[in-house]
Amino acid sequence: MRVDGREIPVQGSLLQPLRRRTNDQLRVVLAALCMGAVIATSLITRGRWEAVENSVSDLIGVASPEVSTRIYLLYGAAIVILPFAILVGLVLGRRWKLLAGYATAGLLAVVALSITGTGVSAPKWHLDLDGHLDTFVSQFLDDPRWIAMLAAMLTVSGPWLPARWRRIWWLLLLAFVPIHLFVSAVVPARSMLGLTAGWLIGALVVLFVGTPALEVPVDLAVRILGRRGLRVDALSVLSPTGSGPLVLAADCSPGWRKVDLGVDLRKAGADDAVILELFGPHQRSEGALRQVWHWLTFRSSETPAPYASLRRAVEHRALMSTAVARMGLSSSLAVAVSPLERGWMLYAHSVPAGTPLEQAEPEHLEAAWSGLRILHANQVAHGDLRPDNLRISGDRVHFEGFAHAEVGASDAQLESDIAQLLLTTGARFGAEPAVRAALATLGEDAVLAASGRLTKAAMPKRLRRVLPDADELMSATRHQVRTQTDSEVIKTEQVTRFSRNQIIQLVLLIGLVYVAYPFVSQVPAFLTELKTANWWWALLGLVVSVSKYIGTAVALWACASESVRLKNLVIMQFANTFAATTTPAGVGGLALSVRFLQHNGLGGVRATAAVALQQTVQVVTHIGLLILFSIAAGRSADLSGFIPNATVIYLVVGVLLGVVGAFMIVPRLRRWLIDELRPQIADVSTELLDLARDPGRFLLIVGGCAGTTLGAALALWASVEAFGGEVSFVTVTIVTMIGGTLASAAPTPGGVGAVEAALIGGLAAFGVPAAVAVPSVLLYRVLTCWLPVFAGWPILRWMQKIDLI
Known part of the structure; x- marks a missing residue:
């Protein structure tokens, strides 16, 4: 490298490697947004586009027809010559690799805008000079393929071109809009589409191949060091530019000084060497994006004040190095900070000592x-x-x-x-x-x-x-x-604006809105029917529905070997209802139960086993009660209203067999069964054997599970009685258990829609009129689902606040 008549040897390459800069990514996003805006505007103003442009053209189109024709011809000739001028410049500059990207972008732009509903339409550009010259020029100016090709070529070649020429050529291309209006012509919407489409295609090509190696102003950095009293004799590349700066080691002549630096590089361990860090323009955009991301995700106390520019960021680093050096704790000394050409910044410091x-x-x-x-x-x-x-x-x-x-x-x-x-x-x-x-x-x-x-x-x-x-x-x-x-626990510091629990709660709230929407649409009709209800029966339904939560809490308390407080377990059931209703298949409720047991002293395996045991006994008790009450009913009923037909049953069975087959064939799924599921099944089996040896605990769990099922049945029976229905408790219990079992397979959170349909169909099968069954089921859902759900949200927040979950 030659600087001011001296030849300075450089070890290593100063060329930047091909990389996808943040600017390239932002360009693609911005081009896509502009293209979407043009398409949306064209669709919204379809039929009025030309009227709007004609009115604007009438306001600013002041040129006479003769002047308009001359301007149109001059500009058209410039637009036709533009791509060839860029091509000649690239050839003279021997940018051979660029020619492939240049041609690819132009070809893609032409092909993309040539695709029609009937196939690919070839461009109709011709050199028929027998007609008017303005006709020949207009076939380029008004064809969106030509505009798109120019925009794509300019975008691809832009990083290699001098900044002045790049700005001039873009200004020339974008001038076709005011030129059209000035000469009282209409700017076709397809031309605007061609401009944005070409820009997007060129941006995608640049993003795909990476930004080219740009020239680094190292010679200017050497001159700046010379003005600081350091004569550079040789340079060595320590680290090529990338996500960080280009780092160079500069060997300087010993003792060669024109001015006093104020520091002794030899005492700093520099040995007359200086480290140069050159920050390129891409670091500016990456740093800005990083600061914006931190501002959005981290609390204000965790994020430093944003830098206004790359220059301010580099200056801050040099000033901090100087401040720490005054404490005797900096390993290097700042030598020079200066802006360079083409948006580069120089930070020079001594070689780190130690x-x-x-x-x-x-x-x-x-x-x-x-x-x-x-x-x-x-x-x-x-x-x-x-x-x-x-x-x-x-x-x-x-x-x-x-x-x-x-x-x-x-x-x-x-x-x-x-x-x-x-x-x-x-x-x-x-x-x-x-x-x-x-x-x-x-x-x-x-x-x-x-x-x-x-x-x-x-x-x-x-x-x-x-x-x-x-x-x-x-x-x-x-x-x-x-x-x-000797601390029992270390409280995790929340550094982000939103914790994981807050995000989960936000998702649960969104799920709650989703599942509540169908019910909200039925509220007016339900309120009309509610005027005729017997409020004493409704109050009884509300009271007995609480037994459902007490039963579940008692069963889980016994499954956890009575190692947690029963009162807290009962309170947790209301929060559990919120989590279970807002997640499909109630998985949120199961997860919350495991979390509660873990937080209150049980290990992860023990807590999971306790919840699994409670669910297993609940299923067995549910089936046993269903058989018992079916025998006690002693009558037949038409259950076709809420039992799926044979096709659905066959489909469900087929899916289940497919899932079983996948777990048997796929090695990863089979290993999951062996490594994860089998130990949990073994734990549950061990707990069941222990229950058989402890009759008191066994009866407590079964009684709690039975209370859960019978509490729901009592609430539905009271709801039917509130609207004057005549049905026995045994019948309602069968409907509750069968309807709940069928609806539990529904993919909707809380079984919304499926539960209502199953219960209404079940009551109809036992002879309950629809005028009574529909409001009764809705009242039952209000008492056992929606009131606990809306109470569960503040309870969940309160339990988190007092550190119960």
Whole structure:
């Protein structure tokens, strides 16, 4: 490389590798949005497009016909010449690889807009010079394929072109809209479609092949170092540009100074060498997107103030390096910060001094924590304590990499530093020594508060990526903190705006709206019928429906060996109703039950086994009661109203057999049965055997399960009586159990729709008129489903607040 008449050798390639920049991705998204807007506008204003454009043209079209024709001819000639001018420029510049993308984009644009309902329509461009010249030009100006081809070619060749020429050619292409209006012509909607379609196709080609290697202004960086008193004799590429900067090592002439730098590079360990970091324009867009994402997902206390530009970000890093150097804790000294050409930024600093942390000895562990204590005493947070950013020099630690450092740091940022250093030192020296050194240096309160951030959400991905087995290391570090501080539990710090539980609750609320909508549509008719109801029977139905939740709680309490408080279990059943109703097949209720038992002292396997045991006994008790009440009914009934026909039964059986076959044939599913399901079945079988040896507990579980079924039946019977229906309790119990069993297979959350249809059909089968059956079933659902569901939401939030789940 030749700079100011001197030849400076460069070891390594300065060309950037092909990569998909953030700008390329944003270009595709923006082009797709513009194309969608054009299509939507065309469809909305269909039939009025030309009228609108003619009115606009009448307002601004002031040119005479002769002037309009000349302008039209001149602009048309420029548009026809434009692609050939770009082609000649690429050939003269020997951009041979670009020609393939250039031609591909143009061809794709023409083909894409040539597809019609009857096939591919070939362009009708011709060189019939016998007609008027304006007719020849207009076949290009008004053809969307030509506009699309130009837009695609300009988009593809843009990254290689000089910025001035790129802007001129885009301005020339976009000028076809005002030119049309100026000459009192109409801008065809298809031409606007061609412009946006060509832009999108070109953006997709650029995204597919990657952004080309752009010229890096290294020569200007060398001149800037010369003005700072450093004469560069040779350059070596340490790291090519990518997601990070282009990093170069510059060898400088010893003692060659024109001005005083204010620093002694030799004392800093630089040996007359300087590290150059060149940040390209793509880092600006990536950094902005990252800041926006953090602002959307993390709490305000977790996110630093956004940078207005790439220049401000680089300047911030240099200023933080200077501030930390005044404390004697920076491993390098800032030499130069300067903007370069084409949107590049230079940050030059001395070679980092000291030994990397990976080579540090155990006695250096205390030095690392002492250095962090000094930083925090000055209210400075580092923010990026990866192993590469900590270096040991003598008996002191020196920090490097201040891109995420902050002055006047918040408590959250200081705690994040402590958690990061716990992981970094734990990976090098072990979790136990790292925690012990942190406690000795910072104190128990600070380490306990910071250990709540030892989670994937709180630890930056850039740190977890470079640490081996980061998840296991976080778990081991939390264990050591609990052990060495004699703490029973470490409360996890929420760093995001929305926790996982809040997101789950939002999904459940959306599910609740979904399942409640069909019921809301029936509310007016139901309210009309409700005026004729006997409110005493309705009140009785509400009271007896509570026995359903008490029975379930008692059964689960006995299955958990009475190791949790029964009162809390009863309260949890209302929250359980909300979770079960808003999820298909009630899986949310089962998950909440397991979570509640785990949170109240049972292990994961034991809690799962208790819930599985309760569900198993519930099914057996349900079937037994169904047989018993069917015999007690002593009469036949037409059940065709709510029993599926043979086709549906055969279909369900076929699906079940297919699922069984898949589990037998697919190795992964078979291993899941063996490794996951079989141990749980074994646990349930063991619990059933234990129940057989404990009659008291067995009767308590069966009684609770029976209370669940009979409580629902009593609520339906009271609802039928409220509307004057004449039906026995035995009959209603059969309808409740059969209808509930059939509706449990429904894919809708809470069985909405299926439960109502099954119960109404069951009552009709036993002779209950539809005028009584329909409002009775709706009242029953209000008492046993909707009232508990709407009460379950605040109960669920309250239980979370007092740490019961």
